Amino acid sequence: MKPIIEKELCIGDGICEDICPQVFKLKDDGFAHVLDKNPDSDFWSAVEEAVRECPTDAIVLEAYGPEEELAA
Secondary structure, three states: OEEEEOOOOOOOOOHHHHHOOOOEEEOOOOOEEEOOOOOOHHHHHHHHHHHHHOOOOOEEEEOOOHHHHHHO
16 A cells, blocks of 8 residues: 545645654645655554555545565
8 A cells, every 4th residue: 555645635735744744844835745655664654654644635645556565
C-alpha cells in the first residue's frame, strides 16, 4: 500500500506532517505532499495514524500497481 494525498480534500492542516514527517510534508502551495510513496515499515504505524487523524480524510492508502510492486 502507498499513501496518497487527495488534493481536492486537503486543507493544509499539517497534522500528517506532525505525525509522520518522514513521509508527509506541507509545502509552499499550502497542501500536504507525500515524500515517500514506499515508506519503510518502521513508519507504517505513523502513516496509518495520519490517515485516521486527517480531518478531511484526504490521505488514502492505495494498492501498488504491478510495475510498482516490482520496484518496491
